[in-house]
Amino acid sequence: MNVFDWLSNMEVPVKDRFDVVEVRFKNGFKEFFRNTEKLDLTTGDPVIVEVPNGHHLGYVSLQGELVRLQMKKKNVVNDGEIRKIYRIAHTKDLERHAEVQKREMPSLHRGREIIRQMKLNMKLSDVEYQADNSKASFFYSAEERVDFRELIKVLAGEFRVRVEMRQISLRQEAGRLGGIGVCGRExxxxxxxxxxxxxxxxxxxxxxxxxxxxxxxxxxxxxxxxxxxxxxxxxxALKHIPDINKPIQTERGDASLQKTDIFRRIMWFGFKDESNWYPLSVDR
Known part of the structure; x- marks a missing residue:
């Protein structure tokens, strides 16, 4: 899901635009790239970007002044090392990328088999291939430190690519896999x-x-x-709610606090031998 670009309809000359662009990859992962070629980009455009020892394909998710705000939020400095966008992806690039992506699910299943055979205490959750088919990133979670040096050799020999192991937390794993929460939203x-x-x-x-x-x-x-x-x-809101830890004395006997409606500022009390609760305003 993209951040809503509410400035996308504003006509700004390419030469005057902020030259850093946010690019989205698999499972919503985003990174910043510099538009050094002054390409006329639109949100959603597929682009070929620079990555270590190769190139990858992603989609423009945000550009212009909103990117500057996102960089500030994520503590990314503009004068730091930011890789560049090579060009807008062609149809052949998209076709090759689709072919490469077909390797990801079989690689995930085979990778899990290898991990079980090697009896490593780790959970492999996702695999992502670079668009140039030169590297595969294996995302895993583990409760303790795992020595996967031998695993990297086995995976590299099995899939004939450079292998990168990337440990992620359980929260990050859920974010990569995606899903619907109990609220009904993504x-x-x-x-x-x-x-x-x-x-x-x-x-x-x-x-x-x-x-x-x-x-x-x-x-x-x-x-x-x-x-x-x-x-x-x-x-x-709780600063204005009295902290009651023991029963209060009433004409009918001791009443214990059962529930507090914080925003309506109502406290509900009940007596020991009754099932009914009685409301009492905080102001009283």
């Missing part, structure tokens, strides 16, 4: 989320959510990133 990690902050169980506690692991965990098996999205708002 996973945040595979669309727009660019950095992964630590998520603590206290985030659910502050939001009065049930501490049910099956409901709080995302497809990566970790706590959902979205638990952090509204946490600051809840924390700010």
């Amino acid at each position: 996973l945040c990690c595979s669309t727009w989320l660019s950095s992964f902050r630590n998520v603590a169980t206290s985030a659910a506690r502050y939001q009065n959510l049930s501490l049910n692991p099956s409901k709080l965990s995302g497809q990566c098996g970790r706590l959902k990133c979205c638990l952090n999205f509204e946490l600051e708002t809840y924390m700010d």
